[in-house]
Amino acid sequence: MDVGIVSYGAYVPRYRIxxxxxxxxxxxxxxxxxxxxxxEQKSVPSPDEDVITISAEAARxxxxxxxxxDPQTIGAVYVGSESHPYAVKPSSGTVAExxxxxxxxxxxxLEFACKAGTAAIQxxxxxxxxxxxxxxxxxxxxxxxxxxxDALEYSxxxxxxxxxxxxxxxxxKINKTMSFTTDTPDFWRREGQPYPSHGGRFTGxxxxxxxxTSAAEMLLDDQGTKPEDYDHAVFHQPNGKFPERVAxxxxxxxxxxxxxxxxxxxxxxxxxxxxxxxxxxxxxxKPGDRIFVVSYGSGAGSxxxxxxxxxxxxxxxxxxxxxxxxxxxxxxxxxxxxxxxYKGTIRMPE
Amino acid sequence: xxxxxxxxxxxxxxxNLEGSECGNCGRKFFPKRNxxxxxxxxxxxxxxxxxxxxxxxxxxxxIIHDAPAxxxxxxxxxxxxxxxxxxxxxxxxxxxxxxxxxxIGMRVRSVLRILDEGGTTGVIHYGFKFVPDL
Amino acid sequence: xxxxxxxxxGITKFGELWxxxxxxxxxxxxxxxxxxxxMSGSEVDGIFIGNMSSRFINQQHIDALIADYSGMATRNVxxxxxxxxxxxxxxxxxxxxxxxxxxMHDVVLVGGAEKMTDLDDAGTALIMDSTADAEWEGSMGLxxxxxxxxxxxxxxxxxxxxxxxxxxxxxNAHVNGARNSNAQFKNVIxxxxxxxxxxxxxxxxxxxxxxxxxxxxxxxxxxxxxxxxMGVEYxxxxxxxxxxxxxxxxxxxxxxxxxxxxxxxxxAYKIAGIEAKDINVAExxxxxTVAGLMALQDLGLFKSGEAGKAVLEGQVGIxxxxxxxxxGGLKARGYPVGASGVAQIVEITEQLRNKADNRQVANxxxxxxxxxxxxxxxxxxxxxxxx
Numbered sequence: 069m070d071v072g073i074v075s076y077g078a079y080v081p082r083y084r085i086x087x088x089x090x091x092x093x094x095x096x097x098x099x100x101x102x103x104x105x106x107x108e109q110k111s112v113p114s115p116d117e118d119v120i121t122i123s124a125e126a127a128r129x130x131x132x133x134x135x136x137x138d139p140q141t142i143g144a145v146y147v148g149s150e151s152h153p154y155a156v157k158p159s160s161g162t163v164a165e166x167x168x169x170x171x172x173x174x175x176x177x178l179e180f181a182c183k184a185g186t187a188a189i190q191x192x193x194x195x196x197x198x199x200x201x202x203x204x205x206x207x208x209x210x211x212x213x214x215x216x217x218d219a220l221e222y223s224x225x226x227x228x229x230x231x232x233x234x235x236x237x238x239x240x241k242i243n244k245t246m247s248f249t250t251d252t253p254d255f256w257r258r259e260g261q262p263y264p265s266h267g268g269r270f271t272g273x274x275x276x277x278x279x280x281t282s283a284a285e286m287l288l289d290d291q292g293t294k295p296e297d298y299d300h301a302v303f304h305q306p307n308g309k310f311p312e313r314v315a316x317x318x319x320x321x322x323x324x325x326x327x328x329x330x331x332x333x334x335x336x337x338x339x340x341x342x343x344x345x346x347x348x349x350x351x352x353x354k355p356g357d358r359i360f361v362v363s364y365g366s367g368a369g370s371x372x373x374x375x376x377x378x379x380x381x382x383x384x385x386x387x388x389x390x391x392x393x394x395x396x397x398x399x400x401x402x403x404x405x406x407x408x409x410y411k412g413t414i415r416m417p418e
Numbered sequence: 419x420x421x422x423x424x425x426x427x428x429x430x431x432x433x434n435l436e437g438s439e440c441g442n443c444g445r446k447f448f449p450k451r452n453x454x455x456x457x458x459x460x461x462x463x464x465x466x467x468x469x470x471x472x473x474x475x476x477x478x479x480x481i482i483h484d485a486p487a488x489x490x491x492x493x494x495x496x497x498x499x500x501x502x503x504x505x506x507x508x509x510x511x512x513x514x515x516x517x518x519x520x521x522i523g524m525r526v527r528s529v530l531r532i533l534d535e536g537g538t539t540g541v542i543h544y545g546f547k548f549v550p551d552l
Numbered sequence: 553x554x555x556x557x558x559x560x561x562g563i564t565k566f567g568e569l570w571x572x573x574x575x576x577x578x579x580x581x582x583x584x585x586x587x588x589x590x591m592s593g594s595e596v597d598g599i600f601i602g603n604m605s606s607r608f609i610n611q612q613h614i615d616a617l618i619a620d621y622s623g624m625a626t627r628n629v630x631x632x633x634x635x636x637x638x639x640x641x642x643x644x645x646x647x648x649x650x651x652x653x654x655x656m657h658d659v660v661l662v663g664g665a666e667k668m669t670d671l672d673d674a675g676t677a678l679i680m681d682s683t684a685d686a687e688w689e690g691s692m693g694l695x696x697x698x699x700x701x702x703x704x705x706x707x708x709x710x711x712x713x714x715x716x717x718x719x720x721x722x723x724n725a726h727v728n729g730a731r732n733s734n735a736q737f738k739n740v741i742x743x744x745x746x747x748x749x750x751x752x753x754x755x756x757x758x759x760x761x762x763x764x765x766x767x768x769x770x771x772x773x774x775x776x777x778x779x780x781x782m783g784v785e786y787x788x789x790x791x792x793x794x795x796x797x798x799x800x801x802x803x804x805x806x807x808x809x810x811x812x813x814x815x816x817x818x819x820a821y822k823i824a825g826i827e828a829k830d831i832n833v834a835e836x837x838x839x840x841t842v843a844g845l846m847a848l849q850d851l852g853l854f855k856s857g858e859a860g861k862a863v864l865e866g867q868v869g870i871x872x873x874x875x876x877x878x879x880g881g882l883k884a885r886g887y888p889v890g891a892s893g894v895a896q897i898v899e900i901t902e903q904l905r906n907k908a909d910n911r912q913v914a915n916x917x918x919x920x921x922x923x924x925x926x927x928x929x930x931x932x933x934x935x936x937x938x939x
Contacts, residue, residue: 082514114513115491116531120544124530153542162544166433166530390552397552400514409491416490428687449688478709478807480701481754482693486678489693494751497694499702499802507802511693522709533691545692 071197072238072375073231074137075384077129078347078392079122080227080334083112084399085407087222093404094217101222106308110225110335112402113211115410119149119228120159122340123207124166126230129389130205131167134232142169142232143201146191147177148184149228149339150257150264151211163207173201181255182304183365184208185229185339190245190371192233203234210338215263216413223307225335229343239381240350240359243374244291248283255366271366272310280304280314280362283370287360291374295320299357302328302345304364306336320360327352328361333396339365344392346375351391355379425543430467432545433530435508439468446470448506472528473551474502481517488534496520498548511547525551553653556789557779558771558936560589561898566767566886567736574609574667575621581768581891582622582663589772590784591659596772598657599624599631602644602664604889605679609667618663637683638839639794640664641893642923642932645771646792652773664894665768676764680889683926685800697761697840698753699801699927704842705755707808713845715755717860719746721841722759722883724863724876729884731911736765736886746841760841765886769895785905790824790918791935793817801927810928813850817922820933821852824918828852831874831935832916833903835896837924838881847922848876851933875913878903893923897934904938 086109091098102108113122131139145164152159160175178184178191185208192204209228214220233242254275257264267275280303288294295301301320303311308331315325328345330337337344342363349359354377361373408414428449430436437448441464442457448470454461477499485493496512498520512526526548533545562584564577572580578601586593599622603614611617618624619631634643641664648662668676681690684699707713723743729735746759779786795812798804804811821827834853838844848859853874862868868876879885879899882892900919902908921934 114531116513116533116547118532118542120542121530121532124544128530157541165429168434394552400516412491478702478706480698480705480756481751482695482698483751483753484677484695484697486681486693486695487674494754495693497692497698497702497753499807507804509689509692509694509800509802522705533693547693 069197069235070238070241071193071233071235072241074203074234074236074238075130075134075232076229076347076350077126077133077389078229078344078395079125079129080111080337080344080395081113081117081122082400083114083402083410084109085112085402085404089404090222101219105223106332107223107335108332110223111227111337112407112410113226115412117211117226118153119147119151119209119211120153120162122211122226122228123147123159123163123209123230126209126228127163127167127205127207130230130232132388133385135385135388137203137232139167139169140172142203142205143173144192144195144204145169145173145175146188146205147207147209148180148188149177149208149210150179150181150184151213152177155259169205180369181365181367182306182338182341183363183369183371185343186363186371189231189233190247193242193245196233196235203232206231206233208339208343210340212336212338213263218263220264220266223336225337227334227337227344228340229347231343237380238378239384241376241378243376244287245371245373246283246287246290247369247371248279248286249369250279252368254368275366275368276304276306276310276364277314277317279368279370280364281317283372284318284362287372287374297358298324298360300327300349300353301325301360302342302349303362305329305331305341305345308332348392351386351393353377353381355381420540422541425541435470435472435528435546437468437470438465440464441466446504446506448508470506470508471503474500474526476520476522476524476526477501477507478522479512479520498526500526500548512549513547514549527551554655555776556649556652556773557776557786558789558897558901559774559779559782559784559786560585560591560772561770561901562588563734563769563895563898564767565734566765566888568669569766570669572766574665575617577667577766577768578618578663578665579621581665581770582661585661585770585772590782591772593623594627595659596624596629596661598651598660599629600644600648600651600660600662601631601633602641602890602893603633604635604637604640604666607679608671608676636930637925638837638889639893639923639925639930639932640890641895642921642934643794643893643930645894645897645934646794646932648773649789649792652775658774658778660773661770662773662894663768663770664891666888666890667766668764668888669766673764688800695753697756700840700842701753701756703801703807707842710808712808712857713860715747716743717864718842718845719743719760720864721838721844722746724866724868725838725881725883727869728878728911729880732880732885735880735884736763737880737884756840756842762839762882762887765888767886767888767891767895769891769898771894771897771901786939787901787904788937788939789934790937791820792932793820793823794930794932797929799926799929810846810850810924810931812928812931813847813922813924813933816931816933817851820935824935824937826918826935830918831920832918833875833878833900833913834920834922835877835879835881835899836922837892838877838883839887839924841883843924844877844881851920851922870911870913878908878911878913893921893932896921896923900936904936
């Protein structure tokens with residue numbers, strides 16, 4: 069049976085901070101850092117937001133757009149993140165409760181650095197495709213942490229997107245998914261540690277580029293397609309430059325990746341990055357558009373997807389929830405002191 | 419040991435504004451009631467769950483400067499009474515707004531936010547807050 | 553049912569009484585009241601205590617504490633503690649009156665006491681916030697002050713009052729507090745001071761809010777017929793009524809009026825056989841300035857829209873037709889919550905007995921006390937008459 073995206077929703081917190089403001093505090097060239105990463109600003113969650121509230125907001129938008137889908141027919145909810153609010157207590161359980169899909173469903177939380185959200189999509193595809201469930205919800209969201217003063221502080225941001233995977237009234241058919249996975253120590257965080265560590269320039273060629281290009285080539289080969297067969301391409305985007313470079317390596321054009329590239333405007337939303345990029349592409353797509361998606365999660369792995377937007381997109385009630393463009397309107401800029409207060413890095417009294 | 423049942427019991431109300439509707443007179447209530455104050459005995463056994471509309475308009479508001487400990491990182495913060503689209507009056511915080519630009523009559527909708535982080539070891543309590551309706 | 557009289561009053565200083573414990577404060581007021589009644593204390597056959605929160609001092613069973621430390625427990629006198637948020641004292645008074653009127657008791661001591669400064673301000677605030685709907689107002693981030701602030705904002709929006717009129721309640725309070733040796737605040741303040749004081753919950757500022765206080769008040773009640781034989785100055789209790797309303801402010805039909813006040817007041821005037829215009833002196837529950845102003849309207853003491861103007865123009869002082877809060881009110885005299893309802897009775901009694909020192913309202917015949925819990929969820933109205 070055909071399996072694909074039946075609905076989607078995306079949410080990014082309102083607050084932003086610019087690289088020059090971060091650089092000011094640490095005595096670094098913030099403007100230069102921003103230019104080097106091709107990031108103009110990054111999103112910051114409010115003190116009362118976390119991965120659960122972000123996932124819930126995206127999932128609610130997703131459900132608002134399919135008023136005919138009874139949430140009780142959802143058979144699974146998976147939330148992928150590397151900043152789940154609890155080490156033990158699933159974000160997916162709360163998200164399921166919020167969209168009123170409980171109690172007859174399965175749920176679990178996923179972690180695979182920045183590709184936990186796309187892994188969730190794959191799991192839902194399997195459950196739907198095998199006939200085990202009617203609908204599955206896959207969410208990729210993060211409120212990622214970058215250590216103060218570290219390069220990652222300029223890019224680690226917050227946001228997420230949710231996808232309803234099913235086999236009826238599909239608005240975007242997932243023709244195929246393939247993945248490339250290895251044990252590669254480019255970026256990691258030990259249990260209990262507040263901030264991740266990384267291998268510096270090792271995160272480039274042997275990690276990000278190797279996995280994305282390998283998964284991409286696998287999929288293109290399998291589908292017998294070439295880059296020019298696609299209208300849009302979404303690549304993982306830890307900064308604004310890597311996706312441009314990998315697109316060039318794979319012979320995709322800048323025009324193809326522009327709608328799926330949000331990092332320059334909102335920073336790296338980690339597990340939310342590719343899901344948000346895909347959501348933005350879907351916001352701007354039309355029936356017949358073919359979309360090439362490759363995520364990347366450190367540790368490491370890439371999930372590649374070949375997607376075709378269907379005619380059903382014409383009937384889709386996209387207007388029932390704000391588009392990502394609307395969500396990103398009128399951001400509020402913070403100075404570093406407010407940023408630190410919001411991120412909880414200032415030690416508060418008991 | 420932590421006391422968890424009280425907040426868990428209120429989840430349908432805290433997350434999704436679930437109140438009650440009297441099957442006898444049709445009046446709606448939030449929070450839920452086991453008895454309709456108007457029908458009393460005639461409403462016994464007829465109170466059904468009812469989900470209040472998540473959208474409405476600001477009826478009145480205040481900006482709190484003297485904040486309780488759990489909201490120290492958000493102060494000053496706004497609290498509002500909302501007239502929901504289905505006619506009920508409910509109360510909560512209004513966030514993601516410039517507090518100097520709040521006006522009676524503004525349209526808002528409810529979202530899920532953290533109400534109380536529960537310190538470093540407790541359960542995180544989530545519930546509804548309001549944001550300006552995009 | 554018998555008619556009831558007040559034959560003795562007692563009150564402590566109100567304020568931050570660091571060297572006084574809850575036990576000592578309550579007893580002090582009670583002893584003064586019994587002495588004022590010319591009694592020894594062994595006549596008392598029932599005690600009613602208004603006390604808002606045992607959480608302030610981490611002690612339940614306040615009735616037993618007071619019975620014990622007032623020396624009544626050795627005679628096993630029954631004691632009852634009443635709690636109704638800010639109306640705890642007013643409710644205690646009504647229970648005491650009912651006890652005498654019903655014939656079940658002959659000499660009742662009614663007291664109100666609160667010790668609020670043994671707890672830090674933040675803890676005290678949380679306890680006060682819990683007199684609203686703790687589940688759906690408090691836990692949602694609404695403080696008690698913000699609820700009254702929302703009432704104020706709505707009243708201003710509907711053109712019912714102005715911000716200055718609201719603030720003038722505090723100005724009037726301090727004018728009177730300056731003449732009250734027991735008052736927590738004895739400084740006269742200007743309107744500007746109130747308007748410029750730091751915001752607590754916009755639009756209410758620090759000076760719009762009554763303070764946290766320690767203090768106690770007490771009265772002795774006997775049947776009216778008994779009072780006539782006692783040879784002390786007494787005052788008649790013409791009416792004591794009480795009304796309830798929803799716990800949460802958002803459940804009301806109209807948040808710019810306290811229906812419990814209007815209902816209880818209407819019935820009280822009827823029982824006393826008088827009208828609002830017959831009231832010469834009123835002690836109303838100004839825990840917030842806006843509440844004081846609302847009270848003047850809800851009690852019918854002024855026509856709709858005119859109360860604010862009267863207060864702003866200083867027309868409710870002790871030399872006017874209707875004197876407002878000659879004690880200094882909750883704002884200037886202080887607000888030990890459970891004590892306030894009884895302290896109002898003490899003030900009205902002294903006014904009617906002509907013993908109000910330099911706060912005396914001339915020729916006071918009828919006095920009214922209004923005690924309020926939460927955001928108007930419980931209101932008691934007491935009307936006393938000079939004999």
